[in-house]
Amino acid sequence: xxxxxxxxxxxxxxxxxxxxxxxxxxxxxxxxxxxxxxxxxxxxxxxxxxxxxxxxxxxxxxxxxxxxxxxxxxxxxxxxxxxxxxxxxxxxxxxxxxxxxxxxxxxxxxxxxxxxxxxxxxxx
Numbered sequence: 242x243x244x245x246x247x248x249x250x251x252x253x254x255x256x257x258x259x260x261x262x263x264x265x266x267x268x269x270x271x272x273x274x275x276x277x278x279x280x281x282x283x284x285x286x287x288x289x290x291x292x293x294x295x296x297x298x299x300x301x302x303x304x305x306x307x308x309x310x311x312x313x314x315x316x317x318x319x320x321x322x323x324x325x326x327x328x329x330x331x332x333x334x335x336x337x338x339x340x341x342x343x344x345x346x347x348x349x350x351x352x353x354x355x356x357x358x359x360x361x362x363x364x365x
Contacts, residue, residue: 302359321362328358 273281306325309315315323330353337350 306359324358324360324362326358326360327355329353329355 305315305323309323309325313324313326314321315325332352332354334350334352338346341350
């Protein structure tokens with residue numbers, strides 16, 4: 242695939258000081274053929290559908306979570322259908338560990354977080 246190099250000059254204006262700073266940007270561009278263009282259109286449409294379905298899934302999940310309350314297992318017709326379990330993990334703040342390199346300090350910056358895991362139970 243051939244790329245055409247386009248030189249674009251961008252003039253950046255600083256407030257009260259026009260023309261003080263400028264930069265040159267090199268862009269590589271290509272004209273997409275009809276096949277690639279069709280795939281691009283399909284991608285854009287699919288992403289819009291994904292977003293729509295993600296919103297529907299978020300609403301449905303919130304309703305199931307509300308119905309479950311503090312319970313960790315949800316049943317449908319007497320069978321386990323969903324788990325919403327509490328998960329605890331320990332994490333290290335990497336910025337602090339870089340600042341406090343000595344091993345004795347690692348324990349001082351360890352943070353425990355608690356969350357819940359939502360998972361669908363397969364029928365296998």
